[in-house]
Amino acid sequence: MSDLARSQNQETFVLNLGPQHPATHGVLRVKLTMDGEYIVEAEPVLGYIHRMHEKMGENRTWAQFMPNTARLDYLGALSYNHGYVKVVEQAMGIEVPERAEYIRVITVELNRIASHLLWFGAFVLDLGGFTPLLYAFDDREHILDLLESVTGARLTFCYFRFGGLYNDIDDDFVTGSRAFIKRLRKRMPDYHNLVTKNIILITRLKDIGILPGEMCRKYGATGPVLRGSGVDYDVRKNEPYSVYPELDFDVPVYSECDSMARYMVRMDEMEQSMRIIEQALDKLPAGPIMPEKVPKILKPEPGDYYSAVEAPRGTFGIRVVSDGTNKAYRLKLRSPTFSNLSLFGEASQGMLLADALALMGSLDLVIPEIDR
Amino acid sequence: MGEYFKELFGGTKSLVVGLGITIKHMVKPVVTLQYPHESLKMSARFRGHIELLGDEETGASKCVVCGMCQRACPSGCIALAGEKPEGAKKKVLTSYVLDFTKCSLCGQCVESCKFGAITFSKEYNLAGPRKEAYIFDLKKRLEERSG
Amino acid sequence: MMFIPEPLRLLAFVVGIIAFIALNAAYLVWLERKVAGHIQRRIGPKEVGPFGLLQPLADGLKLMSKQLLVPKGVDPYLFKVAPLLVLVPAVMSFVTIPFSENLVARNIDIGLLVIFAFASVNVMGLLLGGWGSANKYAVISAARCVSQNVAYEIPMLITVITMIMVTHTMNLNEIVMQQDGSLLNWYIFRLSASPLMPVAFLIFFTCSLAETNRAPFDLGEAESELIAGYHTEYSGMGFGVFFMGEYANIIIGCSLATILFLGGWQCPLGLYPGWWWFLAKVYLLIFCVMWIRWTYPRTTLWGLLNLSWKYLIPISLVNLLLTGAMIKLWPLLKTFLMGAS
Ligand code: SF4
Numbered sequence: 001m002s003d004l005a006r007s008q009n010q011e012t013f014v015l016n017l018g019p020q021h022p023a024t025h026g027v028l029r030v031k032l033t034m035d036g037e038y039i040v041e042a043e044p045v046l047g048y049i050h051r052m053h054e055k056m057g058e059n060r061t062w063a064q065f066m067p068n069t070a071r072l073d074y075l076g077a078l079s080y081n082h083g084y085v086k087v088v089e090q091a092m093g094i095e096v097p098e099r100a101e102y103i104r105v106i107t108v109e110l111n112r113i114a115s116h117l118l119w120f121g122a123f124v125l126d127l128g129g130f131t132p133l134l135y136a137f138d139d140r141e142h143i144l145d146l147l148e149s150v151t152g153a154r155l156t157f158c159y160f161r162f163g164g165l166y167n168d169i170d171d172d173f174v175t176g177s178r179a180f181i182k183r184l185r186k187r188m189p190d191y192h193n194l195v196t197k198n199i200i201l202i203t204r205l206k207d208i209g210i211l212p213g214e215m216c217r218k219y220g221a222t223g224p225v226l227r228g229s230g231v232d233y234d235v236r237k238n239e240p241y242s243v244y245p246e247l248d249f250d251v252p253v254y255s256e257c258d259s260m261a262r263y264m265v266r267m268d269e270m271e272q273s274m275r276i277i278e279q280a281l282d283k284l285p286a287g288p289i290m291p292e293k294v295p296k297i298l299k300p301e302p303g304d305y306y307s308a309v310e311a312p313r314g315t316f317g318i319r320v321v322s323d324g325t326n327k328a329y330r331l332k333l334r335s336p337t338f339s340n341l342s343l344f345g346e347a348s349q350g351m352l353l354a355d356a357l358a359l360m361g362s363l364d365l366v367i368p369e370i371d372r
Numbered sequence: 373m374g375e376y377f378k379e380l381f382g383g384t385k386s387l388v389v390g391l392g393i394t395i396k397h398m399v400k401p402v403v404t405l406q407y408p409h410e411s412l413k414m415s416a417r418f419r420g421h422i423e424l425l426g427d428e429e430t431g432a433s434k435c436v437v438c439g440m441c442q443r444a445c446p447s448g449c450i451a452l453a454g455e456k457p458e459g460a461k462k463k464v465l466t467s468y469v470l471d472f473t474k475c476s477l478c479g480q481c482v483e484s485c486k487f488g489a490i491t492f493s494k495e496y497n498l499a500g501p502r503k504e505a506y507i508f509d510l511k512k513r514l515e516e517r518s519g
Numbered sequence: 520m521m522f523i524p525e526p527l528r529l530l531a532f533v534v535g536i537i538a539f540i541a542l543n544a545a546y547l548v549w550l551e552r553k554v555a556g557h558i559q560r561r562i563g564p565k566e567v568g569p570f571g572l573l574q575p576l577a578d579g580l581k582l583m584s585k586q587l588l589v590p591k592g593v594d595p596y597l598f599k600v601a602p603l604l605v606l607v608p609a610v611m612s613f614v615t616i617p618f619s620e621n622l623v624a625r626n627i628d629i630g631l632l633v634i635f636a637f638a639s640v641n642v643m644g645l646l647l648g649g650w651g652s653a654n655k656y657a658v659i660s661a662a663r664c665v666s667q668n669v670a671y672e673i674p675m676l677i678t679v680i681t682m683i684m685v686t687h688t689m690n691l692n693e694i695v696m697q698q699d700g701s702l703l704n705w706y707i708f709r710l711s712a713s714p715l716m717p718v719a720f721l722i723f724f725t726c727s728l729a730e731t732n733r734a735p736f737d738l739g740e741a742e743s744e745l746i747a748g749y750h751t752e753y754s755g756m757g758f759g760v761f762f763m764g765e766y767a768n769i770i771i772g773c774s775l776a777t778i779l780f781l782g783g784w785q786c787p788l789g790l791y792p793g794w795w796w797f798l799a800k801v802y803l804l805i806f807c808v809m810w811i812r813w814t815y816p817r818t819t820l821w822g823l824l825n826l827s828w829k830y831l832i833p834i835s836l837v838n839l840l841l842t843g844a845m846i847k848l849w850p851l852l853k854t855f856l857m858g859a860s
């Protein structure tokens with residue numbers, strides 16, 4: 001904490017950031033105790049968009065909960081789809097055909113790029129630059145068009161099924177994905193020249209918003225936040241699932257711990273996702289997209305199941321307890337941004353308001369996923 | 373001192389490069405679609421709200437009132453009723469109402485229908501001032517379509 | 520020249536200036552939206568009138584027909600007076616700006632001084648508006664605006680002093696007249712006055728961006744941090760007047776840059792000087808202002824002070840010294856060169 005903030009005897013005031021505020025990207029409220037422009041204390045207040053998804057999970061059949069998973073983190077819906085089908089498949093012991101797994105990886109990675117692109121735009125918007133947002137949206141629209149052509153939705157996908165997929169991809173999708181990757185590769189240098197190398201952006205992000213690796217671990221932060229703090233942890237590598245072990249990709253890790261490091265992790269992740277998609281498209285096997293037979297009515301063996309996937313914002317874990325009926329007995333969602341946000345209070349102490357908002361932007365918050 | 377000038381020139385250069393990129397984009401054609409004047413054709417798999425499908429010949433609904441879709445729907449949007457006319461083998465649909473205000477467009481109903489009686493419409497211009505306008509009587513819509 | 524009685528002439532100018540500002544504020548918003556649109560690969564306003572040309576009219580009507588809300592707890596006088604404090608000095612500054620040789624409301628010998636005197640009132644308006652709003656965001660914004668303006672007045676004034684040393688006058692019309700002839704006579708290219716002239720122009724331009732709270736120095740408005748800064752609580756024409764003031768200030772900043780460095784109403788080739796050249800140059804600069812706004816992210820207060828104290832002030836001081844030296848040395852050098860040839 002800086003000396004300025006420590007001088008508690010100075011007059012402080014409370015600033016309510018949100019629940020309606022441009023920088024919180026939704027209905028997050030942060031109660032800030034301010035000393036001038038310095039933050040003495042920050043307390044995130046949650047619950048403005050709580051929808052009881054976990055409780056709903058206990059009251060809906062296994063299949064009926066599927067659409068809910070798309071509404072947690074609506075920017076990376078497919079990862080959440082994936083996490084849920086994965087845990088149910090685990091509980092039921094369903095084998096997923098290889099083609100389906102490849103298609104899952106391709107679509108999830110496309111979704112990850114879309115999510116990071118939106119974050120990129122929104123983050124620069126938080127920093128006051130409007131134009132990159134629309135360039136990123138332009139690219140993102142192409143991904144959404146692709147995903148719409150297979151899933152039928154643009155945002156709240158409900159594409160995976162227990163054992164496989166809702167429907168198969170076609171050649172148009174394959175060529176479209178390749179064309180998109182070529183396009184994005186061409187656009188990336190523009191993004192870097194316009195934003196990453198911009199001196200104003202660098203001064204705003206470098207050495208600001210330091211989150212030491214220890215602090216991230218303490219609060220359970222995951223994903224790009226953790227990897228920007230020098231901890232090499234990615235579920236895709238550390239607890240391999242699906243066909244990720246067969247694909248060659250790197251996990252970008254930066255040890256600077258500042259906002260710039262988190263920014264760079266996400267920018268590099270987009271490149272890696274493009275690599276994954278290209279390889280997966282090359283390797284895409286023929287075959288069915290659903291196993292021979294999946295039981296009509298799912299009734300997993302009583303037990304406790306957990307599975308995790310790497311969502312765009314970090315580790316999405318889902319734990320279900322089954323009592324052998326057609327509904328979950330308990331369904332617990334571990335959403336990454338909840339943990340990522342919880343360190344904001346400690347990390348923002350003594351920071352300037354503008355820097356703290358840059359830090360908040362670099363955490364990549366999606367509020368419906370925090371509140372669930 | 374060298375560091376100072378490096379920073380100064382490096383910074384200035386990055387600013388100039390940025391300006392170059394935006395002006396480059398400025399002279400390029402626009403990428404947006406002028407929505408109310410032009411509109412998109414939805415892709416083949418686009419999932420709009422559901423719609424009843426009619427039999428190719430008779431135009432009557434293919435629905436046999438098995439109630440699977442109703443049970444599959446996570447949000448309870450579907451209300452349907454049917455009756456078995458004297459001497460007929462199959463039930464006949466008498467009403468099929470979709471409460472679109474609750475629908476999450478998940479597609480479970482369409483998947484659960486074994487008779488191919490429902491499908492997704494391609495409608496996306498759905499906005500209105502009144503909630504009641506989005507409680508669709510699908511049977512009536514089918515009858516209107518088949519004339 | 521036709522003789523017009525003095526009071527009538529003044530009245531004509533006052534009406535003209537106000538009309539000019541109102542028209543410009545309205546159409547600069549339109550231009551800004553178009554520029555922003557095309558930079559972002561979209562069209563911008565297009566529905567109201569051809570090319571959306573009637574959009575400013577519609578916006579103006581909307582602003583005027585809106586209720587002027589005075590929130591509870593505000594200081595009613597300061598709250599109402601603040602927008603005027605921003606607009607009126609801007610209008611007054613136009614009095615001394617020479618649009619062409621004869622088209623100037625008052626050709627005052629201390630024109631430059633008058634403009635800076637009025638320009639410093641502007642920040643009062645922002646401060647009072649923010650303070651009077653009794654809104655925490657607005658107060659933070661007001662404090663930011665003041666410190667920013669103070670920091671940037673220094674390098675700007677140093678540059679202006681340099682210019683006065685070179686021109687020996689504060690009469691804007693005379694400054695323009697000194698730059699007649701060709702492009703090379705413009706002060707931005709007058710390397711014999713000081714080799715750092717183009718840099719001086721950049722410093723002046725940067726400072727006027729900061730003075731007018733334009734991006735990337737829009738800390739005061741910072742919509743992603745402070746909602747709308749000092750005018751968060753203003754609705755309808757209260758906001759409209761702030762807005763007009765902001766655009767008027769941009770025009771003044773660009774006009775001054777044009778007059779001091781780019782030869783005012785002089786033509787680059789020395790042909791047909793006139794107000795059209797002046798306006799063309801001003802609008803070109805305004806376009807640059809917009810272009811800059813839609814390219815960069817926002818700086819922070821520290822970044823801003825850093826830029827001012829680490830780069831702008833030292834460089835403008837060096838420029839001042841160099842200019843002083845050149846004034847003494849250039850005549851000697853010239854005679855030396857003449858003698859040699
Ligand atoms: S799409 Fe989903 S929510 Fe909508 S009616 Fe069908 S099953 Fe119900």
Ligand code: SF4
Pocket residue numbers: 434435436437438439440441442452484485486487488489490
């Ligand atoms: S599942 Fe198909 S056949 Fe059965 S009630 Fe629904 S629409 Fe009719």
